[in-house]
Amino acid sequence: MTQRTANHQLKNLIDEFGLPYDGVARAVKAVAAESGRRLGTNKSAVHHWTRGAVPEGETSAYLAEALSRRLGRRITREDLGLGSRLGSEDESIGLTLDFDPIETLTAIGSADVNRRRFLAASAFSMAAATLPLESVQETAARTRTISGGALAGHADVAAVRDMVKLFMDMDERHGGQHGRAAFVQYLITDVRDLCRARFSSEEVRAEALSVASAAAHLCGWKAYDSGEQGLAQRYYMQSLLLARESGIAGQDGFVMRTMSQQGMKLHRPEHCLALAKTGRRQAALAGVDRAHTALAAGRGPGTRRRSGHWRGGHPQPPPTPAQRRCSRRSATTATPHRATRPLPRAGQATYARIIALDLVAQAEQQAKQGGIEQACATWDRAIETMAGVKSSRTIKAIRSLRGGLRPYRARGVRVAAELDEHARVFLAQHS
Secondary structure (H helix, E strand, O other): OOOOOOOHHHHHHHHHHOOOHHHHHHHHHHHHHHOOOOOOOOHHHHHHHHOOOOOOOOHHHHHHHHHHHHHOOOOOOOOOOOOOOOOOOOOOOOOOOOOOHHHHHHHHHHHHHOOOHHHHOOOOOHHHHOOOHHHOHHHHHHHHHOOOOOEEOHHHHHHHHHHHHHHHHHHHHHOOOOOHHHHHHHHHHHHHHHHOOEEOOHHHHHHHHHHHHHHHHHHHHHHHHOOOHHHHHHHHHHHHHHHHHHOOOOHHHHHHHHHHHHHHHOOOHHHHHHHHHHOHHHHHHHHHHHHHHHHHOOOOOOOHHHOOOOOOOOOOOOOOHHHHHHHOOOOOOOOHHHOOOOOOOHHHOOOHHHHHHHHHHHHHHHHHOOOHHHHHHHHHHHHHHOOOOOOHHHHHHHHHHHHHHHHHHHOOOHHHHHHHHHHHHHHHHHO
16 A cells, blocks of 8 residues: 655645644635535545545645635645646636736636536635736736737627627526526637727727626626636636726726625625725715625624615626616615515516525515515515526525425424425426
8 A cells, every 4th residue: 555645735734724624624615615515524534635645626626715715825736735737727717817818718718618627616716806906907908919800890899799688688587507608608709709809999999898898797697606606706807807998987896896796695795895995986886885795894883774775686797888777677676674575476577587586585584574474475486486597596595495494394384384395396396
């Protein structure tokens, strides 16, 4: 039997981490859970790693991210004493501001289309989240120096914009997994070719980069809706670079708002507050998130009063200023203090996923207020609305529902038992 060589690099990092092996294991599992992965990591596994065992699958990436967050600097596989990954896969792709965003998007999209596991299973990177995003203009400007394709005018941009809008509408009606591969392929072919064209004017160039930003944002949202947090973050960062370079007022703030919301979902309010502040160019939108993130971060009284509405869905950025009104068509939802406000019935909904998630939020508040029968009725409507929607968030919501129903079923509440059966059948049909 081959004698393993102790991994002193990893042991030193864990010592610097300052927690026992079971604490390290919990941190690794928490990072993996953000991307929908369940690990069985325990203190014994961590001990074996320090003795020379290699973490299986994507566990090494989750370990690196857990250590990065604790130590306040980026930790790589090499830092862990695990060497570089076999092949040419670059785990840092899309997490820096050093490269042309169009080429970076092409690399990310190609890996996404091919379902490369190292990217789909990647964790949300706090090292990338804390980059100086307010000063990305210089990096984004690299898109200006690489061109030379066919001449593109307003009509060419309009064609791409129409396609992006088509997929946005499909996403809102049917969930982020419908047409995902097709749209990512469109991003790395047609959208890329547009951005590499020779433009008839600076105005056309700005519009092209703006619509490319919207396309990258939508790819990020589709990844987010599939529970792939790290991949979504990479798309969002490139969307931000393109939005900033386009010069379209407010679009960079819109993307930062999205990034702030993602951080909130992952319970990183301190990061979200910084993003919301940086995105103040779109003050009407960023102000909403600043209030919510300040509240979550414990930044003083009075923030809830300023918070306004918190949307259950995920906003798509506008390709052009003229289309901004379209992006706000579903920008409101039930908030905790307005949870009992009636929502449209499912049959009247234009965008099924948004309505379903709004109903979920309403049902949760009704249950918290003691209205279990009303909550169950609202949940039933939500499940009916989810039919035909392909979204990991809807599946996760229903699984969470079944867990929340256990105490009511144990007490013999009939409506809870009926709803649980409805949820069970739905999950069986959509697993």
